[in-house]
Amino acid sequence: AKVFKMAQRLNAPDGGSKKNSTVRVAVRLRPYMNRQDEKGEGPCVRGLDSQNLEIINWRNATETVKYHFDAFHGEQTSQQEVFLSSVKPILPHILNGQNASVFAYGPTGAGKTHTMLGTREQPGVIPRAVREVFNLVNAKDEDEGWDYRIGMSYLEIYNEKVLDLLSPSSQDLPIREDKDKNILIPGLTNTTISSFSDFDKHFVPATLNRTTASTKLNQRSSRSHAILLIKVVRTQRTVPHRQQTGKLYLVDLAGSEDNRRTGNQGIRLKESGAINLSLFALSKVVDALNSATAGRVPYRDSKLTRLLQDSLGGSAHSVMITNIAPEYKYYFDTFTALNFAAKSKLVVNKPFTRETVAVPVLPAKRPREEHEGGGSGSA
Ligand code: ADP
Ligand code: MG
Secondary structure, three states: OOOOOEOOOOOOOOOOOOOOOOOEEEEEEOOOOHHHOOOOOOEOEEEOOOOEEEEEEOOEEEEEEEEEOOEEEOOOOOHHHHHHHHHHHHHHHHHHOOEEEEEEEOOOOOOHHHHHOEOOOOEOHHHHHHHHHHHHHHOOOHHHOEEEEEEEEEEEEEOOEEEEOOOOOOOOOOOEEOOOOOEEOOOOEEEEOOOHHHHHHHHHHHHHHHHHHHHHOOOHHHOOEEEEEEEEEEEEOOOOOEEEEEEEEEEEOOOOOOHHHHOOOHHHHHHHHHHHHHHHHHHHHHHHHHOOOOOOOOHHHOHHHHHHOOOOOEOEEEEEEEEEOOEHHHHHHHHHHHHHHHHHOOOOEOOOOOOEEOOOOOOOOOOOEEEOOOOOOOO
């Protein structure tokens, strides 16, 4: 095993500033796996404490480079701990008409899907967050005078195409912006859900569809961005029937590995181009948000950043969980991922509440399924 020695350069790229930022940058290191380390080299990255980790410096293997983040989750960290520290605190905001996003970033094999989805025994962020949203809504005091409706959409961005996973036969959907700068996808299925099991009923088959397709189409799940949207619309029971919409995006990003090194050809190469485009756009957006001078934020450079526009930077509570793996074969991808994450630390979000006045709500029957449109007050 390699010897770790602390490098002199302890300058974490985030500089430790921006303590008031509502963007939380967490790194999660998955457990070391023997089968991922054929040469038996041992791990090349390890945690130091709850905020710091170090990785061997490839220029000088006796040195390490140290990184500082809002949170570092070591290999022993449970799914529950990740949820409690990085996700649960932002959820109350979506009941107040604010937006939030949680995204898992990192190379294929580093634990993004484990973190977001998990297993039946070890459920990840998605099932835990959905349960918590229902808990929060159910705990609301009737006397506050709001009615809540929870809806879900589930989509995939694959080769720069937006595909509705709740309506698998649908074609590439357009992304639009309304006059209040809300991003919406006309035609995207938005299904009202009344409980966690109701959510599961719609989500599980859609996820299975995606997994089946992935084995057929060669790991499609690592080559597309899977995006779950939970929308909470609350409407005041009395005049003026104020209405607020809060959106929560839960995103399992495509693998961030450098596809040029894996010698992809044909369809794989086209996919790689789309992934590189969108993840590069994401890093540019993050950089633009980081820079002190308010320049143009290039949200329009990819479908992913366009979609996240109202939920990353400026108006939202965002959490990025960067997943990394400890084995040497991931070394350069880990380095890239850490540098991406360290930059993101500087994103500044200024949360504000979205509010519109709704047309008086008639106590009519509510459709179980509806489609998003450009209608008043919906986002
Ligand atoms: P990704 O979605 O980033 O490609 P996965 O979530 O599929 O990665 O994880 C790759 C493998 O590592 C899977 O077998 C998964 O079960 C395992 N794994 C990932 N993270 C953890 C963890 N924190 N604890 C235990 N096993 C993990
Ligand atoms: Mg995955």
